[in-house]
Every structure is written in structure tokens, then in C-alpha cells.
Amino acid sequence: MDGTGKSTIVQLASHIAGCELFKLSLHRGYGTTEFREDLSKVFKYSGVKGAKIVFLLTDSDIVKVSMSNIPTEITNT
Numbered sequence: 001m002d003g004t005g006k007s008t009i010v011q012l013a014s015h016i017a018g019c020e021l022f023k024l025s026l027h028r029g030y031g032t033t034e035f036r037e038d039l040s041k042v043f044k045y046s047g048v049k050g051a052k053i054v055f056l057l058t059d060s061d062i063v064k065v066s067m068s069n070i071p072t073e074i075t076n077t
Contacts, residue, residue, distance in 0.1 A: 007058060014054035021054050024061045035067050039074065 014021045022042050024035070046053045062068050 007056065010054065010056050014056075017052070017054075019052040019054045021056060023056045026061065026063065031064055032066055032070070035070060039070065 011021055024030075024038055042053060042055055045051050057071070
């Protein structure tokens with residue numbers, strides 16, 4: 001996603017649509033557990049509070065291969 005402007009377009013589109021943009025805040029030691037916690041926060045915020053949220057997940061946010069399967073697992077259940 002980097003370098004082609006897709007991230008910028010997503011940010012602009014979410015602003016125009018009146019949605020909040022959620023991006024991961026990666027730090028040392030960030031892994032699958034933290035990723036699941038962040039997803040849980042987003043789902044609770046959007047589901048319980050009814051907030052309109054755009055979740056921006058870039059290639060560089062996937063720090064472990066196992067993390068790439070988590071969004072698919074969640075949407076399939």
C-alpha cells in the first residue's frame with residue numbers, strides 16, 4: 001500500500017464520509033496479542049457506541065505472518 005497514495009485516499013474518503021480513522025500504533029514487542037486487543041477495541045467502539053470507523057491496515061502493519069489470518073477468521077465467524 002505504501003508509495004501509491006492508497007493510504008492517503010483512504011484517509012480522505014473516511015473524512016468525507018464522516019468516519020473515524022483507526023490505524024495501528026506499532027511498537028516494539030507488538031504481536032498477535034496486541035493486534036487482537038486493537039481489533040477488539042475497534043469492534044467494541046463501532047458496535048457498542050455505533051461509531052462509524054474505517055480500519056486502515058497496511059502491509060507494514062502485519063509484523064507476523066500469523067496476524068494476516070486474524071481478520072479473515074473474524075469475518076468468517
